[in-house]
Structures are given as C-alpha cells and as structure tokens.
Amino acid sequence: MKRRMICLGLAMLAGPALAGNVTTTAVESAALGRALPYSIYVPDGAPRAGEAWPVLYLLHTYGGNEREWFGLGGIDKVLDKAIAAGTIAPMVVVTPGAGANWFVDNPDPGGAGALSTAIATDLVAAVEAAYPVAACRAGRAVGGASMGGNGALQIGLGHPETYAAIAGFSAAIGLPLTGPDLPRDNPNNYSIVFGSPFDAGRYNKWNPFTLALQAAKAKPNERPAVWLTIGSEDKLPWVSANFELYRQLRTSHIPVSLRISAGRHDWSFWESEIPLALQFVSTNLKSHCT
Numbered sequence: 130m131k132r133r134m135i136c137l138g139l140a141m142l143a144g145p146a147l148a149g150n151v152t153t154t155a156v157e158s159a160a161l162g163r164a165l166p167y168s169i170y171v172p173d174g175a176p177r178a179g180e181a182w183p184v185l186y187l188l189h190t191y192g193g194n195e196r197e198w199f200g201l202g203g204i205d206k207v208l209d210k211a212i213a214a215g216t217i218a219p220m221v222v223v224t225p226g227a228g229a230n231w232f233v234d235n236p237d238p239g240g241a242g243a244l245s246t247a248i249a250t251d252l253v254a255a256v257e258a259a260y261p262v263a264a265c266r267a268g269r270a271v272g273g274a275s276m277g278g279n280g281a282l283q284i285g286l287g288h289p290e291t292y293a294a295i296a297g298f299s300a301a302i303g304l305p306l307t308g309p310d311l312p313r314d315n316p317n318n319y320s321i322v323f324g325s326p327f328d329a330g331r332y333n334k335w336n337p338f339t340l341a342l343q344a345a346k347a348k349p350n351e352r353p354a355v356w357l358t359i360g361s362e363d364k365l366p367w368v369s370a371n372f373e374l375y376r377q378l379r380t381s382h383i384p385v386s387l388r389i390s391a392g393r394h395d396w397s398f399w400e401s402e403i404p405l406a407l408q409f410v411s412t413n414l415k416s417h418c419t
C-alpha cells in the first residue's frame with residue numbers, strides 16, 4: 130500500500146524503495162483571489178538528515194489540468210523508478226492547474242487572474258510550508274510541455290531569483306510581434322488571454338524572448354540553467370522558435386541545451402523525454418540551501 134511520510138529528521142527507509150504518493154489539493158491564492166488547484170508527488174520516506182527535497186513545478190498543456198502529468202505522462206511511475214535506481218535524487222513534483230490561460234497574469238474582467246504571480250509566490254509558499262523541501266532558489270525548478278513549456282520559460286526567466294533550472298518540453302513559443310496581428314502558429318489560442326481585442330504589447334511583455342533579455346542582466350550565478358527539447362516533426366514555427374531561443378540564451382551566457390529528436394507534439398514524445406528532464410533537474414538542483 131502506498132504511504133507518505135513527511136516528518137523532518139527521519140532517515141530514509143532501508144530496504145526496498147516504496148512508491149511515492151500523489152495527491153490533489155488546492156492553495157488559497159491571494160494573487161488570484163481564489164483557490165489554485167494542484168497535484169503533488171511526494172517521495173516515500175523523508176529527506177536525509179540535514180537535507181531537504183528539491184522541487185520541480187511542472188506546467189500542463191493547453192486546456193489541461195493539474196492531473197495531466199500523472200494521468201497522461203505517468204511521471205509518478207518514472208519518478209518511482211528513477212529514485213529507486215538512484216539515477217535522480219528524491220524530489221517533489223508539483224503540477225498546478227490553469228486551463229487554457231498560458232500561465233500569465235491576466236487583469237481583464239472575467240480573466241483567469243494573476244496566474245504567473247500565484248504560481249511563483251502563493252504556490253511556492255504553500256508547498257514550502259507543508260513539506261520538507263529546499264525553500265530556496267537552489268532547490269526549485271520549473272518545467273512544462275507545449276503551453277506549459279512557454280509558461281515555464283516565462284515564469285523561470287521572469288523570476289531568475291526564484292528558480293535555478295527550467296525544463297521546456299516542445300515549448301509553444303514565438304518571437305515577439307512587430308505588429309498588431311495575432312501569432313500565426315495558432316491564433317485562436319491567444320486572442321482572449323492577451324486582451325480582447327488582442328494586445329500585441331501584452332503578448333510581447335510575457336514573451337520568453339523578452340524575459341530572456343531581462344534574465345541575462347542577472348549575475349552569472351543567478352541565471353537559471355535551461356533545458357529544451359522538441360520533436361523534429363513538431364510544427365515548424367515552434368521548432369524554429371526553440372532553436373532561436375537556444376541561440377539567444379547562449380549569446381546571453383545563460384546555460385542552455387537543446388535536443389531535437391524524432392517525435393511529434395504529443396504525449397508519446399513528452400513521456401519519452403521525462404527521464405532526461407528529471408536527470409537535468411536533479412543535476413541542477415540542491416538538497417540544501419547553504
């Protein structure tokens with residue numbers, strides 16, 4: 130039977146590794162003025178004495194929800210296997226739910242509200258208050274797939290003081306717009322979130338390319354490490370934009386890697402990339418805050 134222990138100071142259990150526990154709950158968010166739902170994977174046992182678990186905040190695809198990474202991606206099973214094998218350090222994975230709202234702050238009446246702020250502040254605070262996790266930049270990463278990959282880059286590059294690493298699976302990103310027209314990759318997905326009528330200035334403000342320029346101004350040791358992956362059979366505008374962001378980050382001396390391998394824009398590809406993403410996160414996060 131699955132079990133969960135979060136008591137500080139306990140040594141890790143000896144003997145065969147047990148499965149981590151996944152629960153779904155919500156945090157009352159001051160930024161949103163409502164509850165933000167999230168699912169959370171917690172490893173079995175407890176951190177070693179003097180250590181804490183690092184945390185990966187993982188964002189879902191367009192129209193998805195907080196259960197998507199577990200229901201479609203099966204990431205809990207990958208975590209169980211990798212932690213038991215010792216290929217990654219035990220970590221907590223948190224997956225907030227945001228629907229089709231691109232994880233940005235939307236001030237419009239009837240809009241989703243300050244999602245980006247809620248995730249970077251209220252959600253982080255709630256997790257760090259409830260679990261024995263590393264409550265510092267060195268212990269936090271943010272990742273996501275498709276819309277969530279865009280959100281992860283937006284949140285991670287927009288808050289380099291909060292996250293040490295960013296993992297983007299097939300990030301649905303585009304270059305900043307130079308005119309008022311909607312992005313060409315999938316215009317119907319942007320028209321409400323970024324203003325109605327569409328506001329190109331708002332889109333550019335939340336664009337990962339714009340935020341990467343800001344992150345480049347941080348001290349070298351405060352720039353997040355970035356891992357990007359995308360399938361070679363994905364939409365050409367997204368493949369090209371991921372490559373262009375990779376080039377921009379390298380030019381800005383932000384540590385970055387890019388994988389372009391066989392695959393489409395789907396869960397089959399993202400599921401195959403999860404082990405590598407977790408290894409990247411494990412390598413770039415610490416289990417203490419010194």
